[in-house]
Amino acid sequence: xxxxxxxxxxxxxxxxxxxxxxxxxxxxxxxxxxxxxxxxxxxxxxxxxxxxxxxxxxxxxxxxxxxxxxxxxxxxxxxx
Numbered sequence: 001x002x003x004x005x006x007x008x009x010x011x012x013x014x015x016x017x018x019x020x021x022x023x024x025x026x027x028x029x030x031x032x033x034x035x036x037x038x039x040x041x042x043x044x045x046x047x048x049x050x051x052x053x054x055x056x057x058x059x060x061x062x063x064x065x066x067x068x069x070x071x072x073x074x075x076x077x078x079x080x
Contacts, residue, residue, distance in 0.1 A: 022030060041047035050058075 038047065
């Protein structure tokens, strides 16, 4: 009878090394773990609750940052 292995133990990268921790988790498992962490932080009182003003300021900063980025042209990348 073959010994059953965990699915995570069979996952490996291109170099044959086994992945561990979050790298071996499926997207569904990652989402489940993140959800548990979010609920736990809110329940403990350490989670952050955004106010309308904080969200407005953060959105404004994001828009300013995107507008200030230099535009990469094709000529700068070596393409005619």
